[in-house]
Amino acid sequence: MSQEPLPSATVIVLRAAEAGIEVLLLQRAARPDAKKDPPWVFPGGKVDDADRSGANDSETTVARRAAVRELHEEAGLAIDPESLLPFSRWVTPEISPKRFDTWFFVAELEVAQPVQVDGVEIGRHRWMSATEALAAKQRGEIDLAPPTFVTLVTVAAYANCREARSGLASGPFITFRPQVCRTERGPCMLYPGGMHIMSQ
Secondary structure (H helix, E strand, C coil): CCCCCEEEEEEEEEEEECCEEEEEEEEECCCCCCCCCCCEECCEEECCHHHCCCCCCCHHHHHHHHHHHHHHHHHCCCCCHHHCEEEEEEECCCCCCCCEEEEEEEEECCCCCCCCCCCCCEEEEEEECHHHHHHHHHCCCCCECHHHHHHHHHHCCCCCHHHHHHHHHHCCCEEECCEEEEECCEEEEECHHHCEEECC
16 A cells, blocks of 8 residues: 655755856765665755644645755755745655655745755755756766756746746646656656656
């Protein structure tokens, strides 16, 4: 029987840069028995009991609290939950051993803050333009989790943070439920709009 997806939240943190926009990416600390480096992802994690402060809290409100808390725990950044703009939602395929139902929010870091990772759960961080991150993935220099890859493809279309926030927030809110199919090259993940990613 498939596991019920765990409620989770993620923040796509943007900041202005000479290249136009940079996005914060984190890499979890590698486990000693890991065969390859962990993928780069956006800050985020599971909803905790502390994120549910009232019986009348909406699902979005709880996810906002979780996103802000996780951002602070993983990267040391503080943002206002009300500044988060809902962008998308990702539900892990049923065949996965561990499943998540993750809200993706967009936020702009308007005031400079130092990123501080703990070196235990999170190993490294990088600010990169979406185009740079996608190119590094193509060259095999970094690995991107599928939701991160798909989101960066969208972010890469915008020239600055203002356009990105406006465009990402006003576009259709998509709930991604990737479909897995088998091919000669291995498992392939299918997404809305015809995008596909081969599993490595």
